[in-house]
Amino acid sequence: MTHCHTILEALRQRGYRITPQREMIIQAVTHSPRHITAEEVAEQLRVHTRAINIATVYRTLDLLWQEGFACRNDLSEGKIVYATFQHGPHIHLVCRKCNKVIDANAEILNSLGKDLQSKYNFKSDLGHFSISVFTQTARIKAEICKNETSNQLSNNRRIP
Numbered sequence: 190m191t192h193c194h195t196i197l198e199a200l201r202q203r204g205y206r207i208t209p210q211r212e213m214i215i216q217a218v219t220h221s222p223r224h225i226t227a228e229e230v231a232e233q234l235r236v237h238t239r240a241i242n243i244a245t246v247y248r249t250l251d252l253l254w255q256e257g258f259a260c261r262n263d264l265s266e267g268k269i270v271y272a273t274f275q276h277g278p279h280i281h282l283v284c285r286k287c288n289k290v291i292d293a294n295a296e297i298l299n300s301l302g303k304d305l306q307s308k309y310n311f312k313s314d315l316g317h318f319s320i321s322v323f324t325q326t327a328r329i330k331a332e333i334c335k336n337e338t339s340n341q342l343s344n345n346r347r348i349p
Contacts (some may be wrong), residue, residue, distance in 0.1 A: 191219075192219050192273060192275050193215055193216050193219040193220065196215055196219065196253070196258045196273070197212060197215060199256075199258070200252075200256065200258075203256065205252070209240070210238075210240055210241050210245050210249075211245075211249050211252075213234050213237070213238070213241065214230055214234065214241070214245070214246055214249040214250070215249065215253065217230045217233050217234060218230060218250070218253065218259060218271055218272070218273060219273050219275070221272070223272075224262070224264070224270035224271065224272040225270060225271055225272070226268060226269065226270055226271070227243060227246045227247050227250055227269070227271070228243065230246050230250070230271075231243050231246045234246075250271045253271070253273070254271070258273060258274070259271050259272060259273045259274070260272055260273075260274065260316075260317040260318070262281055262317070262318055262319045263319060264281055264283055264288075264290055264319055272317070274316070274317070278295035278296075278315075278316030278317055279292045279293065279294060279295050279316075279317060280292070280293040280294070280295050280297075280298070280315075280317070280318060280319070280320060281293075281318070281319035281320070282319070282320055282322045283319050283320070283321055283322065284321075284322055284323060284324040284327050285321050285322070285323060285327070286323060286324070286327035286330070286331065287324060287326065287327050289324055290319075291324075295315060295316050295317070298315040299315075301313070301315065302315050
């Protein structure tokens with residue numbers, strides 16, 4: 190049974206009605222080789238049918254997330270992407286300046302997960318999420334900009 194059909198069958202067993210639209214949306218997400226936005230899913234499916242609107246796509250993607258079949262992440266500028274867990278655990282490092290996204294291995298957070306469990310009695314889901322960072326290039330540009338601004342302020346304060 191394919192990943193898509195496994196999800197569809199699990200949703201049926203949980204009492205959800207599987208409409209043709211819902212099935213097409215789930216197929217689009219599970220067959221996507223990368224993370225995908227709701228808008229991209231809708232655009233992809235509009236080629237095949239006009240019976241899908243963006244609200245249906247969002248509701249279905251939220252259902253997948255709520256039921257634990259998919260993750261959703263904000264990869265900057267409010268761009269929410271979805272993926273099923275077949276992509277495997279990883280972290281998205283998203284630069285706050287240039288919006289570059291780098292995937293990192295989620296294993297580096299194992300100790301954090303253990304600490305959250307022991308100190309706060311929380312079972313964390315650290316397998317797939319995004320962290321805001323500043324890339325080295327962004328930090329260098331910020332430092333140059335900071336120095337230029339500082340120099341301009343110093344020059345403006347000089348008495349002629």
